[in-house]
Every structure is written in structure tokens, then in C-alpha cells.
Amino acid sequence: MSGVGELYERNARFADGFDKGDLPLKPSLSMIILCCVDARVSPEHVAGVALGDALVIRTAGARVTDGAALEVRMLWTLMSMATGATPNLELVIISHTQCGMERFAVPEIAAKVTEIFGSSDVVDTYAIADVNEAVSTDIERLRADASMPRELKVSGHVYDIATGQLREVVATSTLG
Ligand SMILES: [Zn+2]
Structure with missing residues (x-):
């Protein structure tokens, strides 16, 4: 069976006895x-994270x-328009150990990727030399972006592939 066929088989089992058809648009964890x-x-x-719990960007x-x-700003705007109030939305960034993007931080691989893409944009955007630092850098990047809503709460975390444990890297605070 093809990969997609497998998905349909799994969906049939999922849809059998389905009772979550009336979940609201607003995620229950406001996340x-x-x-x-x-x-x-x-x-x-x-x-x-269950159905209806959170908006997920990958x-x-x-x-x-x-x-x-842009997606975060758009979702903030959508929620703001839907509720007519400042959204109570929190951005939770979850990076992880053993990420494939660590390979782009290896100089020889970075050089090759830069050659393939004709610029260093891909490496500059995605390469992870240190996962904690990458999460912190990205949160600072959001903070420095004047177009991001100041009321947005943001936190950073790393999931450990080897142990299954999640740990906090950057505590929750508004972009303020
Ligand atoms: Zn990864």
C-alpha cells in the first residue's frame, strides 16, 4: 500500500465514532x-496536544x-478580529536536540548548501550551531521586529529526542 493509502486507512479508524465535530476555532490552550x-x-x-488545543506552525x-x-502576526490579527479584543495568545517555540538543521552549521555542508541555493539565505535562516542559542536568537528577533504585537507572550523550549523530555530555555514574557 502507498503511503497515502496508509493515511486513509488510519483516517477511517480515526473517523469511526468521531465526536469532535463541534470544536471552536479558538484553541483551548490559547497557544x-x-x-x-x-x-x-x-x-x-x-x-x-489534542484536537482543538493549539495552533501549530512547523x-x-x-x-x-x-x-x-508573518503567520504569527496573521493569526494574532485573525484572533483579534474574531474576538474584537486583544488576543490572549501565547507563542511557544519548541526546538529539539539532534535537529537536521545542525548539519547546516557544519562549514563544509554550509558551503555546499550556499552553492546549491546561490546565496547564504538558507544557511543563515536555518542552521543551528547551538540549539539553546538558536531559540534565544529567534525570540530576540521577534522582539526586535516592530511589526509584532507587543502583547504577545513568547517562550522557548527544547525537546530532547533521546529522553522524551521538554525543558525551558527562555521563560515566558511578552515582547513588550
Ligand atoms: Zn529539527
């Missing part, structure tokens, strides 16, 4: 989770790309 695309770190599994390395930053 946007930004995590890596890595198949080993889905927040549904590692942090028990980028390679959980990096705050231009697209991810």
Missing part, C-alpha cells in the same frame, strides 16, 4: 506552537522564518 518539521517531535505526541528547526513571523 501557537512553533515546532520543527522533524517526524520525531510532533507536539500531539510529545506534549499531549518550520525546519522550529526557526522563526519570515514566513513563520
